Amino acid sequence: MITVWAPDGVGEVRGGDDLADLVLTALEAPLVDGDVVVVTSKAVSKAEGRARASTREAELPGQTLRVVARRGPTTIVRNLLGLTMAAAGIDASNVAAGTVLLLPVDPDATARRIRAAIGERTGTNVGVVVTDTAGRAWRDGQTDLAIGAAGLTVLQSFAGRTDAHGNPLVVTAPAVADEIASAAELAQGKLAGRPFAVVRGRADLVLPAGEDGPGAATLVRPEGADLFGYGAREAVVRALAGRPEDRTPFGAAGSRDELAEAVLTVTGQAPSPDGAALVVTGAEPATLAALAFAFGWTLETTPTELAGHARLLPPTP
Structure with missing residues (x-):
């Protein structure tokens, strides 16, 4: 009992x-x-x-490792403890007016x-x-x-x-x-x-x-092990922006088959294997770059032999 x-x-x-x-x-x-x-x-x-004589908004940046999602006035962040919480877990209840509590x-x-x-x-x-x-x-x-x-x-x-x-x-x-x-x-x-x-x-x-x-x-799952490292909208924005510091929350790199399926779904073009890489014809480079980023791959930036071909390169060990 x-x-x-x-x-x-x-x-x-x-x-x-x-x-x-x-x-x-x-x-x-x-x-x-x-x-x-x-x-x-x-x-x-x-x-x-x-306790701090302050506000959530003023204290939030100092308690944030990264922003996960924003919806109106609510900001979900990964805080200094690695916890994903609204307003980093900063508490404004059961305290004197004008005071907040940090975790x-x-x-x-x-x-x-x-x-x-x-x-x-x-x-x-x-x-x-x-x-x-x-x-x-x-x-x-x-x-x-x-x-x-x-x-x-x-x-x-x-x-x-x-x-x-x-x-x-x-x-x-x-x-x-x-x-x-x-x-x-x-x-x-x-x-x-x-x-x-x-x-x-x-x-x-x-x-x-x-x-x-x-x-x-x-x-607490380590950074990159969470299957939902960003909110839905934020994941789209981060993939399109393609900043190197945003890679980790997307988790481990996807396989070649997983990326090929995603490319086909988004572009309608079926990639062809080229060794460990994938070759795609007739797809927008910006779209391919975002897909590659989200799966931990990269879009080759050097000119290809045939115009209109793009190569997606797997992550290096």
């Missing part, structure tokens, strides 16, 4: 507050080995002095410190998760996820196992740290002033004392 509870009466978290002390003071019952303590990033940011600098390190402090003061071995709220690309609404973790298995791999019907599991990997974050949010709520929660019943996920694990940062 899994139980989740979030204590009332925590009060406003302020800069310099000891989060482990606040957690232990707020809890009505003592922690036990195998519990998972969940702390909102808002509480962490306040305690770590991440913690290193949520995994924060989780490790809280875990160590709880262990030292109580002798209890717990896991710790730092959470934040994010939207989903294909679903309305938001849910909490783990942006920091310590002493916890954050991702379970079922690859290589079989289900009850004997079917092999190939890519099944529950992001259990995110699931814990979402479960905790049900108890915390958004407006109830409950920045802490305890999840009990998954001691199997808590690592032995002294082992903090890889942290929640390992849940």
